[in-house]
Amino acid sequence: xxxxxxxxxAVFGGAIPGGTIPGPAKDPAVARALGRRRARFNVxxxxxxxxxxxxxxxxxxxxxxxxxxRGAAGLSLTVFTHTTKPPGSEGGLLNAIVGTLIQTAIGTVxxxxxxxxxxxxxxxxxxxxxxxxxxxxxxxxxLSAPSILIGLFVYQLAVEPFGGFSGIAGCIAxxxxxxxxxxxxxxxxxxxxxxxxREAAIGLGAPKWKVIVLICxxxxxxxxxxxxxxxxxxxxxxxAPLLFTSLGNLNWSVSLRQPMASLPVTIYQYAGSAFEDWVxxxxxxxxxITFGVLAINIAAxxxxxxxx
Amino acid sequence: xxxxVALTASxxxxxKFRPGDPIFAGLARAxxxxxxxxxxxxxxxLFIGAIPALRKFGAGFLVSATWDPVHExxxxxxxxxxxxxxxxxxxxxxxxxxFGIAFYLTELAPEWxxxxxxxxxxxxxxxxxxxxxxxxxxxxxxxxxxxxxPTLIDTFDGIPxxxxxxxxxxxxxxxxxxxxxxxxxxxxxxxxTMRDVFxxxxxVFKESAYGVGCTTWEVMRSIVIPYTRVSVVGxxxxxxxxxxxxxxxxTFVIGNSDHISASLFSSGNxxxxxxxxxxxxxxxxxxxxxSLLALGFILFVxxxxxxxxxxxxxxxxxxV
Numbered sequence: 349x350x351x352x353x354x355x356x357x358a359v360f361g362g363a364i365p366g367g368t369i370p371g372p373a374k375d376p377a378v379a380r381a382l383g384r385r386r387a388r389f390n391v392x393x394x395x396x397x398x399x400x401x402x403x404x405x406x407x408x409x410x411x412x413x414x415x416x417x418r419g420a421a422g423l424s425l426t427v428f429t430h431t432t433k434p435p436g437s438e439g440g441l442l443n444a445i446v447g448t449l450i451q452t453a454i455g456t457v458x459x460x461x462x463x464x465x466x467x468x469x470x471x472x473x474x475x476x477x478x479x480x481x482x483x484x485x486x487x488x489x490x491l492s493a494p495s496i497l498i499g500l501f502v503y504q505l506a507v508e509p510f511g512g513f514s515g516i517a518g519c520i521a522x523x524x525x526x527x528x529x530x531x532x533x534x535x536x537x538x539x540x541x542x543x544x545x546r547e548a549a550i551g552l553g554a555p556k557w558k559v560i561v562l563i564c565x566x567x568x569x570x571x572x573x574x575x576x577x578x579x580x581x582x583x584x585x586x587x588a589p590l591l592f593t594s595l596g597n598l599n600w601s602v603s604l605r606q607p608m609a610s611l612p613v614t615i616y617q618y619a620g621s622a623f624e625d626w627v628x629x630x631x632x633x634x635x636x637i638t639f640g641v642l643a644i645n646i647a648a649x650x651x652x653x654x655x656x
Numbered sequence: 657x658x659x660x661v662a663l664t665a666s667x668x669x670x671x672k673f674r675p676g677d678p679i680f681a682g683l684a685r686a687x688x689x690x691x692x693x694x695x696x697x698x699x700x701x702l703f704i705g706a707i708p709a710l711r712k713f714g715a716g717f718l719v720s721a722t723w724d725p726v727h728e729x730x731x732x733x734x735x736x737x738x739x740x741x742x743x744x745x746x747x748x749x750x751x752x753x754x755f756g757i758a759f760y761l762t763e764l765a766p767e768w769x770x771x772x773x774x775x776x777x778x779x780x781x782x783x784x785x786x787x788x789x790x791x792x793x794x795x796x797x798x799x800x801x802x803x804x805x806p807t808l809i810d811t812f813d814g815i816p817x818x819x820x821x822x823x824x825x826x827x828x829x830x831x832x833x834x835x836x837x838x839x840x841x842x843x844x845x846x847x848x849t850m851r852d853v854f855x856x857x858x859x860v861f862k863e864s865a866y867g868v869g870c871t872t873w874e875v876m877r878s879i880v881i882p883y884t885r886v887s888v889v890g891x892x893x894x895x896x897x898x899x900x901x902x903x904x905x906x907t908f909v910i911g912n913s914d915h916i917s918a919s920l921f922s923s924g925n926x927x928x929x930x931x932x933x934x935x936x937x938x939x940x941x942x943x944x945x946x947s948l949l950a951l952g953f954i955l956f957v958x959x960x961x962x963x964x965x966x967x968x969x970x971x972x973x974x975x976v
Contacts, residue, residue, distance in 0.1 A: 386871055393759075394764055397757070398764065400753045400756025401761075401765075404843060404844070405773070408779065410791070411791050415791075418794070465683055465684045466684070466688050466690075469685055472684070474688060479689075485964075493963070495903070496901065496952070500702060500948075504705055505701060556677050557679070558676065585787070588932060591936075612786050619793070634787050637786075638783055645779060645782045
């Protein structure tokens with residue numbers, strides 16, 4: 349701090365005509381040296397920040413390249429037409445892909461309306477009442493809570509009492525993850541809508557629920573859709589909550605009452621195995637899920653763009 | 657004249673009872689309460705499941721370093737140590753990195769680069785955690801075991817504390833590698849939050865500092881950081897909360913062992929990794945399952961505290 353004050357004084361010291369600056373006279377040589385030191389330090393920090401950003405980008409690049417390099421080698425039609433099979437025989441990932449699609453779809457369909465209603469409650473009804481603040485806080489905690497705990501919770505809730513792992517339990521776990529994401533974006537988007545729009549509708553005699561459903565939802569549609577897409581991207585890649593709920597299934601099964609395969613869980617089982625063809629399939633699965641998730645993310649950003 | 661006729665012709669109708677409003681409001685309110693119940697039942701279900709283990713082992717469960725499935729003696733010591741250790745190490749590595757990225761994105765990057773780099777950081781945050789685990793296992797672990805760990809062990813051999821912290825066979829897996837992978841995972845979260853927080857600083861403040869001749873770094877240190885200090889800490893806590901509960905990325909690389917060792921290169925456990933690994937071998941109703949649920953409950957309490965702090969710090973400045 350002392351360096352910057354003294355040098356600031358030095359900068360003005362010679363420049364103010366006729367005025368004197370209290371305190372000891374500044375030595376221009378020292379001031380210049382200090383200025384150079386500040387500039388050097390500034391350049392150094394800037395360099396480090398650029399380096400940090402480069403490191404971040406390199407890491408992203410490394411992950412994507414590893415996936416493409418390892419995954420593309422095993423990418424073939426059999427991956428999409430065959431189910432998982434014992435090591436050695438030509439297996440694919442069909443059941444895992446279908447399982448992920450089913451569970452993600454049901455999880456989203458169940459979680460979105462609840463999240464939408466909660467977000468509506470927070471933005472339109474509760475606002476800053478004690479109940480709304482509590483709901484907001486709890487929703488935020490759920491948003492960042494470790495997903496493995498949601499798996500344990502749903503295990504206690506829907507697996508143990510009903511005597512077995514099931515696709516339904518997996519869907520419930522994913523829906524629990526969807527809710528807080530949709531709550532957050534819905535509330536934020538509804539709050540962005542100008543009061544004039546609501547007042548105009550109310551002035552025409554529309555009841556509040558119609559104002560919300562027909563006017564506000566429509567105005568906030570882009571943002572809400574973004575939230576839902578981000579939620580889909582998040583749950584499609586979730587592994588931990590499915591380990592104890594839908595468990596994974598090496599056979600073809602689309603029954604929600606049976607254990608159900610999913611890409612992340614299959615990747616987890618295969619990547620740790622000692623069989624080369626299973627590890628290869630794990631890489632293919634990883635490639636599919638990552639690029640799927642990233643594509644949804646980018647799509648979500650494109651949806652939001654016109655609104656911003 | 658016609659208007660007047662129309663007005664007198666239609667008397668004001670009686671207010672009709674419209675059921676739509678109370679129904680919709682009730683639904684919305686009920687959903688809000690549902691979310692409260694959801695978290696409540698989450699806590700309750702973990703706690704109820706944990707009761708047998710807590711009753712058997714008492715408060716000693718928290719510190720006991722024994723995990724012996726054969727004799728059915730369980731303790732949380734090793735996994736709590738691993739959880740906290742990996743997360744703290746990850747934060748030490750991640751905070752400077754995330755700060756650098758956020759600083760670059762708000763102050764240094766040219767306008768045309770801001771959006772693509774920002775999106776890249778956000779995409780890094782969107783990669784599923786199991787991918788980080790695989791990437792760590794197949795890419796980072798070999799590098800660690802062949803180059804980094806032997807070099808560090810040789811370099812610090814003979815220096816009192818460090819030689820114990822950096823010792824043991826260089827398997828590549830272990831606490832340190834887990835911390836590294838966690839670092840890569842949490843950096844984008846912290847960086848994105850910090851960037852959003854930095855952007856809340858009114859430009860006038862920064863401009864006046866630039867006006868008196870401050871360098872970019874001095875503006876950062878004397879204006880931006882003091883203005884956003886509380887929220888920056890909140891963002892760091894948010895990343896810390898994520899690191900604590902991360903499962904898949906850690907499970908792949910931590911090596912899974914039930915012992916605490918002074919060396920950072922030794923294998924270990926985190927609460928999340930032990931739950932993921934041991935759960936399939938825990939039959940319903942067993943003491944082991946109850947111990948795992950007790951671990952889950954402890955993890956929930958720890959992350960709840962961290963997240964609550966993070967939220968209190970972030971909320972005023974940023975709608976997080």
